[in-house]
Amino acid sequence: METWLSRTVQLLGEEKMERLQQASVLVAGVGGVGGYAAELLVRAGVGNLTIVDADSVSLSNINRQLIALHSTVGRDKVEVLASRLKAINPQLGLQTLKLFLDEEEITRILTQYRFDYIVDAIDTLAPKVSLICTAKRLKQQIISSMGAGGRIDPTKIQYADISKTYHCSLARAVRRQLQKRGINSGVKVVFSTEQVRREAIIATDDERNKKSTVGTISYLPPLFGCFLAAHVIQKISGL
Numbered sequence: 001m002e003t004w005l006s007r008t009v010q011l012l013g014e015e016k017m018e019r020l021q022q023a024s025v026l027v028a029g030v031g032g033v034g035g036y037a038a039e040l041l042v043r044a045g046v047g048n049l050t051i052v053d054a055d056s057v058s059l060s061n062i063n064r065q066l067i068a069l070h071s072t073v074g075r076d077k078v079e080v081l082a083s084r085l086k087a088i089n090p091q092l093g094l095q096t097l098k099l100f101l102d103e104e105e106i107t108r109i110l111t112q113y114r115f116d117y118i119v120d121a122i123d124t125l126a127p128k129v130s131l132i133c134t135a136k137r138l139k140q141q142i143i144s145s146m147g148a149g150g151r152i153d154p155t156k157i158q159y160a161d162i163s164k165t166y167h168c169s170l171a172r173a174v175r176r177q178l179q180k181r182g183i184n185s186g187v188k189v190v191f192s193t194e195q196v197r198r199e200a201i202i203a204t205d206d207e208r209n210k211k212s213t214v215g216t217i218s219y220l221p222p223l224f225g226c227f228l229a230a231h232v233i234q235k236i237s238g239l
Helices: 006-012 014-022 034-044 077-088 103-112 125-137 169-180 220-237
Strands: 024-028 048-052 093-097 117-120 142-145 157-161 188-192 201-203 212-214
Touching: 006 014, 014 220, 024 034, 034 048, 034 077, 034 117, 034 220, 048 077, 077 093, 103 125, 117 125, 117 220, 125 142, 125 169, 142 220, 157 220, 188 220
Parallel strands: 024 048, 024 117, 048 093, 117 142, 142 188
Antiparallel strands: 157 188, 201 212
């Protein structure tokens, strides 16, 4: 009998499909990168998802974010995405957390719940580093997205250990902070080798933990999300 997962089962087989359906994944940050990662995980059959984001949809999100429409501006990102994910899989085990991930919250969440994988799509440095460090300390698997802004070439996106990244200011900042905490390698990331277009960077003082905003194109953040989801799906299913 045909089901909404029939084509995935046809590709992966029943055993790998079962692993995905039993899995629990945390997606931290559901904007241009994380929103797509979350949806692709659910469409592949991941059965339990926790999504975390403190922000609401803004007008400037519409050029690249899955959940951003004129009709959703002003609504909580996790609320909009949750509705979409449940429409894909009504049986999805879904937890939504509208909060800013400081170190205390991260420790609480990762101690309280055991995730098969963590997807880091946070775009601010302090919580990003805290999430990576806490995941490493608690021995939970994590993959982290580096900067998708200021770039236009999709062929430059790749996987690497954090220690092997280059041409990415976010990756450089993350590396430095991780090194201060004794972590020099062992963190899988998605990054672009393309150098950021300097004219795309604008200084800002009105966003929490951000010193600048970077121009973005519609397709780059979603592709980062595809890379994140693909890695998690392959690892959980045993491909």
